[in-house]
Amino acid sequence: MATCTQRKMIVFPSKNELSEAMAEYTANLSAKFCKEKGLFTVVLSGGDLIDWLCKLVQPPYLNSIEWSKWHVFWVDERVCSWDDPDSNYKLAMDGFLSKVPIPNKNIYAIDKHYAVDGNAEHCAAVYQECLENLVKESIIPICSKTQYPQFDLQLLGMGPDGHMASLFPGHPQINVRDKWVTHITDSPKPPPRRITFTLPVINSASYNLMAVCDKEQAHAVAEIMKHNNMSLPSAHLSAQVETVWYLDQAAASML
Numbered sequence: 001m002a003t004c005t006q007r008k009m010i011v012f013p014s015k016n017e018l019s020e021a022m023a024e025y026t027a028n029l030s031a032k033f034c035k036e037k038g039l040f041t042v043v044l045s046g047g048d049l050i051d052w053l054c055k056l057v058q059p060p061y062l063n064s065i066e067w068s069k070w071h072v073f074w075v076d077e078r079v080c081s082w083d084d085p086d087s088n089y090k091l092a093m094d095g096f097l098s099k100v101p102i103p104n105k106n107i108y109a110i111d112k113h114y115a116v117d118g119n120a121e122h123c124a125a126v127y128q129e130c131l132e133n134l135v136k137e138s139i140i141p142i143c144s145k146t147q148y149p150q151f152d153l154q155l156l157g158m159g160p161d162g163h164m165a166s167l168f169p170g171h172p173q174i175n176v177r178d179k180w181v182t183h184i185t186d187s188p189k190p191p192p193r194r195i196t197f198t199l200p201v202i203n204s205a206s207y208n209l210m211a212v213c214d215k216e217q218a219h220a221v222a223e224i225m226k227h228n229n230m231s232l233p234s235a236h237l238s239a240q241v242e243t244v245w246y247l248d249q250a251a252a253s254m255l
């Protein structure tokens with residue numbers, strides 16, 4: 001897929017500064033979209049990212065963000081119960097969402113019952129149906145350029161193998177274009193069963209922020225930034241308005 005926007009990269013001295021900047025970036029976009037459209041659609045991933053969102057639940061953001069206008073989604077989710085330690089929903093709830101007044105009805109988790117059944121394909125179809133309904137309700141627009149749903153901001157992380165969401169190198173999900181949400185049953189990162197947005201949906205977002213810390217990711221960061229190694233799924237990340245990579249020193253150490 002062609003890169004729609006230039007990739008911007010900022011290296012921060014530490015995770016703390018990266019966290020600060022991520023909170024400011026998110027808060028600014030929240031203010032912009034709440035003013036323009038009366039709501040803000042935010043897509044979360046799992047992993048360490050949730051820890052780095054800690055600044056958002058502190059002053060000045062805690063009381064200045066219009067939380068009631070947020071609509072929250074997951075770019076990928078593990079197919080397990082909501083209270084399973086593997087659940088990205090649980091991770092975000094415990095570390096972030098339970099601390100801010102976002103209406104429960106605006107938090108779009110994987111279907112509770114189907115997730116327990118463990119049928120990843122069905123969970124993906126049901127999550128896509130949820131998105132389709134929100135398109136009908138005009139909560140999520142369709143991107144006029146790509147014809148896929150267009151979220152305002154996605155906050156993403158990357159694994160040491162260069163995966164983003166649950167799009168893993170050497171796995172076919174990266175090529176899926178006829179769905180908005182697909183599934184995987186043999187994820188190399190446990191747990192094996194997951195659902196994930198497809199690449200065209202990820203790249204239809206207005207803003208994509210990829211946050212990467214630690215030296216385990218340094219090699220993949222260098223492969224993408226220096227060698228444009230397109231076998232790594234994260235190398236395909238783009239956005240309709242802006243794609244930013246926030247790195248700490250360790251993640252940038254091989255650049």
Ligand SMILES: O=C(O)[C@H](O)[C@@H](O)[C@H](O)[C@H](O)COP(=O)(O)O
Binds near residue numbers: 045046164
């Ligand atoms: O469900 C997941 O596993 C995540 O959504 C995943 O895509 C994550 O963002 C990266 O693997 C980075 O994870 P870490 O921040 O834990 O390295």
